[in-house]
Amino acid sequence: MSIIKGNAVVFTQGGPTAVINASWVGVVLGLMDVPEITGIYGSLNGIDGILHENFVDLRAQGRDRLIAVSKTPATALLSTRHKPKDEENQKMLEMFKKYNIRYVFGAGGNDTSESLDLMNDAAKAQGFELRLFHVAKTVDNDLMENDHTPGYASAARYVANAFRGVDMDNKCFGGVYLGVCMGRHAGFLTAASALGRTTPDSGPHLVYVPEKAFDIDRFCRDVEAVYNKYDRCVIAVSEGIEDKNGVPILQLLSADKLEADSHGNVQLSGTGALADALVDKLKSYLQERGVVKKLRARGDTLGYIQRSFPDQSSVDYEETLGLGEFAAKKALEGNIDGSVAIQRVSDDPYKSEYKLVPLKSVAGKTRHLPDAHVNAEGNNVTEAFIKWGKPLVGGLYPFGLLDTNRMVNKQ
Amino acid sequence: MSIIKGNAVVFTQGGPTAVINASWVGVVLGLMDVPEITGIYGSLNGIDGILHENFVDLRAQGRDRLIAVSKTPATALLSTRHKPKDEENQKMLEMFKKYNIRYVFGAGGNDTSESLDLMNDAAKAQGFELRLFHVAKTVDNDLMENDHTPGYASAARYVANAFRGVDMDNKCFGGVYLGVCMGRHAGFLTAASALGRTTPDSGPHLVYVPEKAFDIDRFCRDVEAVYNKYDRCVIAVSEGIEDKNGVPILQLLSADKLEADSHGNVQLSGTGALADALVDKLKSYLQERGVVKKLRARGDTLGYIQRSFPDQSSVDYEETLGLGEFAAKKALEGNIDGSVAIQRVSDDPYKSEYKLVPLKSVAGKTRHLPDAHVNAEGNNVTEAFIKWGKPLVGGLYPFGLLDTNRMVNKQ
Numbered sequence: 001m002s003i004i005k006g007n008a009v010v011f012t013q014g015g016p017t018a019v020i021n022a023s024w025v026g027v028v029l030g031l032m033d034v035p036e037i038t039g040i041y042g043s044l045n046g047i048d049g050i051l052h053e054n055f056v057d058l059r060a061q062g063r064d065r066l067i068a069v070s071k072t073p074a075t076a077l078l079s080t081r082h083k084p085k086d087e088e089n090q091k092m093l094e095m096f097k098k099y100n101i102r103y104v105f106g107a108g109g110n111d112t113s114e115s116l117d118l119m120n121d122a123a124k125a126q127g128f129e130l131r132l133f134h135v136a137k138t139v140d141n142d143l144m145e146n147d148h149t150p151g152y153a154s155a156a157r158y159v160a161n162a163f164r165g166v167d168m169d170n171k172c173f174g175g176v177y178l179g180v181c182m183g184r185h186a187g188f189l190t191a192a193s194a195l196g197r198t199t200p201d202s203g204p205h206l207v208y209v210p211e212k213a214f215d216i217d218r219f220c221r222d223v224e225a226v227y228n229k230y231d232r233c234v235i236a237v238s239e240g241i242e243d244k245n246g247v248p249i250l251q252l253l254s255a256d257k258l259e260a261d262s263h264g265n266v267q268l269s270g271t272g273a274l275a276d277a278l279v280d281k282l283k284s285y286l287q288e289r290g291v292v293k294k295l296r297a298r299g300d301t302l303g304y305i306q307r308s309f310p311d312q313s314s315v316d317y318e319e320t321l322g323l324g325e326f327a328a329k330k331a332l333e334g335n336i337d338g339s340v341a342i343q344r345v346s347d348d349p350y351k352s353e354y355k356l357v358p359l360k361s362v363a364g365k366t367r368h369l370p371d372a373h374v375n376a377e378g379n380n381v382t383e384a385f386i387k388w389g390k391p392l393v394g395g396l397y398p399f400g401l402l403d404t405n406r407m408v409n410k411q
Numbered sequence: 412m413s414i415i416k417g418n419a420v421v422f423t424q425g426g427p428t429a430v431i432n433a434s435w436v437g438v439v440l441g442l443m444d445v446p447e448i449t450g451i452y453g454s455l456n457g458i459d460g461i462l463h464e465n466f467v468d469l470r471a472q473g474r475d476r477l478i479a480v481s482k483t484p485a486t487a488l489l490s491t492r493h494k495p496k497d498e499e500n501q502k503m504l505e506m507f508k509k510y511n512i513r514y515v516f517g518a519g520g521n522d523t524s525e526s527l528d529l530m531n532d533a534a535k536a537q538g539f540e541l542r543l544f545h546v547a548k549t550v551d552n553d554l555m556e557n558d559h560t561p562g563y564a565s566a567a568r569y570v571a572n573a574f575r576g577v578d579m580d581n582k583c584f585g586g587v588y589l590g591v592c593m594g595r596h597a598g599f600l601t602a603a604s605a606l607g608r609t610t611p612d613s614g615p616h617l618v619y620v621p622e623k624a625f626d627i628d629r630f631c632r633d634v635e636a637v638y639n640k641y642d643r644c645v646i647a648v649s650e651g652i653e654d655k656n657g658v659p660i661l662q663l664l665s666a667d668k669l670e671a672d673s674h675g676n677v678q679l680s681g682t683g684a685l686a687d688a689l690v691d692k693l694k695s696y697l698q699e700r701g702v703v704k705k706l707r708a709r710g711d712t713l714g715y716i717q718r719s720f721p722d723q724s725s726v727d728y729e730e731t732l733g734l735g736e737f738a739a740k741k742a743l744e745g746n747i748d749g750s751v752a753i754q755r756v757s758d759d760p761y762k763s764e765y766k767l768v769p770l771k772s773v774a775g776k777t778r779h780l781p782d783a784h785v786n787a788e789g790n791n792v793t794e795a796f797i798k799w800g801k802p803l804v805g806g807l808y809p810f811g812l813l814d815t816n817r818m819v820n821k822q
Contacts, residue, residue, distance in 0.1 A: 016579075016580055016583050018576075039819065041819050042813070044815075053821050053822075054818070055818065055819035056813060056814075056815055056817060056818055056819070057817045057818065057819050060814075060817040061813065061814055061817065065811055065813070065814065066811075067811070068809070068810070068811025068812075069811040069812065069813055070811070071809060071810070071811065072579065072809075072810040072811050072812075073576045073579055073580070074576065074579035074580045074582065074583050075583050076811075076812065076813040077813070078582065078583050078584075079583040079584055080584075081584075098822055099819075099822060161720065161721055161722075162716045162720060164721055165429075165484045165485065165716060165719035165720045165721045166715050166716060166719050168427075168483065168484055168485035168719060169427055169484070169485045169715055169718065169719035171485065171489065172427050172485050172486050172489050172490040173489075173490055173491070173492075177715065179714075270709050270710075271683060271686075271687045271690075271710065272682060272683015272684065272686060272687055272710075272711075272712055273683065273687065275682075275683060276682045276683055276684065279682075298681050298714070298715060299682065299683075300683075300712065300714030300715055300716065301683055301711065301712065301714075302716070303709070303711030303712075304577050304580055304588065304709060304711055305573045305576060305577060305711065305713070305716075307580065308576035308577050308579060308580035309572065309573060309576045310572055310575055310576045310807075310808035310810070311572075311722075311808060396721075397721035397722060398479070398482060398483075399479070399482070399483040399721070400476055400477075400478070400479025400480040400481075400482065400483050400487075401479075401480065401483075401487065402453070402467060402472065402476075402480055402487040402488070403467075403471075403472055403476065404455075404467055406467060406468045406471040406472065407465070407466065407467055407468065408450065408452050408466035408467070408468050408510075410464050411464075411509055411510060
């Protein structure tokens, strides 16, 4: 198939990442010098920009500005979580016809790949030739067919550096530090806390991911064992942890304190409540058991800064820009649709490649941390995870350690 | 006065910072090549190491290792918040005699300068010649006699970069983002959130510091005004905000929900409660006023990562290392005691110098954000603050902005 003459549109959806601009800038760079691509449009606020005809002229921005934007966190094209209804898919199709848009590239998670798949069906039904591509994106790293998703490595880099620092901070006074990480129902981002460890005894000493049922009593005993060994304990916990019946842990810990919304649902994320509830539980457990008289304990919720901190992983940036360019190339080669994904070729030296996979293989599915990445006790990551994650986050901040074997002799 | 022959001890106290190792490494570098300084000891866990004779041999570490440690956050000498009693000051004096320690350098906040002052009195009373120096340290920046304290600039750098990222993130969907910053009763660290602004309309749009009485109703109206203008609002709030009667805001907002400790005190910091309570208040206010049907709002508490994130400000690092060396130099020149402080010579080009000030001028006092750094409404910082703060944090992460004047014409 040849190149169709027409316009292209790019858009971004869902929670932004530190490199999501690189996704669409990569697409634009891949199309920019192709004469048949008459215009390159950036739809503002995801598909809402298509529905309301709000398009930025991206070719007019110039290469230097685009490169600068690609190095900036969050999406300069703004976002939405709007899931289109049937009539909206029809309206978008009208807009594509009105503006002669023949190429559509959406960067987003599995909801976005699903939306693109529906758009595709609508276009095919009317015989309108459209080339539709999904560019994977999510800090949660929960998309099928991807070794890792653009955005994950930068968020993982932040989490690893943050835990490296708080672990050293915790060592100064002892006590318990607990940090709650993003990732919804996938534990990849929480697991990244272990990538910052500096010595065999450094934290996080315990890591809890949603892939394993969380047992509050066992958690307390785990912390007690670490505390008895080191007089301190650093813990990473996923926001999505649940018990063996699938009940969110925050709900179990504070059923009577929480306010339900108008649908009777308890708010489980977006607050510091889980960290605070777990820390309260540890305080009462360790104090009642006489492990410590008054536990010094602090719970932090790492929050939005995980996905928006402006420190991109260099691997993430390069791969994401390249993945966007790959999507453009595939479209120009005559492919009709698909999702572009990152596949790993080798761990050491680290090498990856891009692949075009069917939209339906990504749409509406969730990928989880592999079994081999979590230990049998379900309270830590394995060496297999460290080996997998290390190449992605780039060089972390350097550190030096005192040689405490060189003590002054007691007199 | 000449150099006394004997040993030197360095220690660190209070909450660590990203550059506190540079404070004592600077002292060690300043003493290392002086033959009269027979040994250089690092007391572990602040003054507790002196009481229990736990000293690391610092000269034996070698210069390269010390430099690597100086670039590492948190204190490799560990810390304590222990305030010595009279008999402990006597015991420390015995230890100084036993180990022939003639030089004492403590890096810490105003509690540490007070402890050093008491040690000094005890030594003078017994006619034991001791040279005692306080090296200023605190991310709160609340020490008298200092233009800014070692550690502040790196924490400020983190806060500025974090708000730069979350502001861009907030722009993608709109809504309210509120971040609670450290600083106890001083607003310097919260104010640093404004140093990451990228454009005249970027956040934080509102900044609340403890130096100004916080009025909940006025706060709600402030947010409403910003929200009406931008469909979003990014807010930085100090953990130490109080109302006009000095009552902590968290206590006012959630008196019935909080648990008091055994002394009847409500826990006001170290949890995500203040951010959550303020966000809840904004949700109900803006929804009841009909400003928005369902407010998208998130409150983060920036937590310990503010002081331990491993990304040192280069200005902070160089100044802190230099301040330690300056303390060593002053001790070798024959000064008996004092606190070493950073003074500003000029804003642009930025230039600072070191000064030896009396221990009592720092001990037990608190410095606050100057009036000129907060606007008349008490809801933002001024240009004077920006001018003061900018040179300290070093270059922030770069960014690029789309030119949204270049829109595609509607057809």
